[in-house]
Amino acid sequence: MQTDDTTAVSTTNTATPGLHPNRDWIRRAPAQDGVERIEAFFQRNGYALHRHDTYAIGRTLAGVQSFHYRHSVRNSLPGGTMVLHPDEAHDGQAGTDEGFRYRMIYVEPAVFQAALGGKPLPFIEGGLSDDPRLAHATQALLQGLDRALDPLEQDDALFDLAHALDAVSSARPVQRPRPSADFRAAQLARDYLHASLEQPVTLDELAAASGRDRWSLSRDFRTFFGTSPHRYLTMRRLDAARQSILRGIALVDAAAAAGFADQSHMTRHFVAAYGVTPSRWLRMLTADLR
Missing domain, CATH: 1.10.10.60 (Homeodomain-like)
Incomplete structure (x- = not known):
């Protein structure tokens, strides 16, 4: 799965041997099977406000990691777990002058759906949790990037993390699937999108490919994969x-x-x-x- 090939990034760190002092840096393992892993240090500002369609799950290793999330400023400290839901806007900056160091994994919602079998996507209120179940479930995936994860090890860890998230999740009304929600149709639409990266796609085409009407499919896709088809x-x-x-x-x-x-x-x-x-x-x- 993950390889030993990681990239060191300079753009400000004082605490990690082998990396240039007083420089921001990122180490990134190549994405594999819907999972990407990074470790990074930032002295001040890391990222502007943005949103992606993956879960961002991680741990602050040193310092205070501050970020805007769901209309509030959150402060992640060592010992807790960050769980940012797909398509939720957030940024990242140091909460103190010392900067912050963290590890993060990015997991496609479809990976968790494969483990949860079409259940609502887990949601952690506020993006931060002190629940020991999450800390334990993320341990294998958040280990250092200098060691590649064995394929079976990663799959087992993702299964455990999916079910830990589901157990800890605070249900949102918008997440509860309607009785008529069609997981299979959403999967078929997702497969069609993967086969159509280089060409325009219409909602009518997705509806035809999935056997679902346009707007029901659009709602189902958001329910099961955390974002819109487009x-x-x-x-x-x-x-x-x-x-x-x-x-x-x-x-x-x-x-x-x-x-x-x-x-x-x-x-x-x-x-x-x-x-x-x-x-x-x-x-x-x-x-x-x-």
């Missing part, structure tokens, strides 16, 4: 663009190959999803730590 397609295109950019393909060509109208179109969606521009993201990942 935004899900945009995020998968951004995933493809990031992979192209990492292979050295020019931004304009990466945008075209991923199905965006042009580079500006891709950049607008990139900033909204990740809080940084594609060029800044690339500079961070390829910075020379001399």
Whole structure:
């Protein structure tokens, strides 16, 4: 699953051996099977306000990690667990002058759906939890990036995390599936989107592919996968663009190959999803730590 290939990023850290002192940095393990893992340090501001369609689940290792989330400022301290729901806007900055260091995993909602079998997506009120069940369930996935996770180890850990989230979750009314909600139809629509990254897609096409009427499908998709069909397609295109950019393909060509109208179109969606521009993201990942 995860490989030993991690990328060190310079853009300000004082506490981690082997990394340039007084520099922000990120280490990123390649995404695999719907999961991406990072470790990072930021002295001041990390990311502008943004939202993505994955869960962001992690732990602050040192310092105070402050972020805006659901109309309030949250402060994550060592010992707790952060669980940011898909499509919820958030940012990230240091709560003190010392900066903060953290580890985070990003998990596609479909991964948890595979374990939960079509139940409502778990939701942690406020984005922070001190529940020991979550701390225990995240331990294997949040270990250092210097060790690759065995495939079965990762799958077992994701299963345990899905059920820990479900047990701790505070149910939101919008999350409760209607009796008529169709998980299979939502899955078929998702499969169609994965096969259509490079071409326009209409809701009518998704309805035909899933055997569901347009608006019921749209509601079901949000219920089971945490975001709209259009935004899900945009995020998968951004995933493809990031992979192209990492292979050295020019931004304009990466945008075209991923199905965006042009580079500006891709950049607008990139900033909204990740809080940084594609060029800044690339500079961070390829910075020379001399």
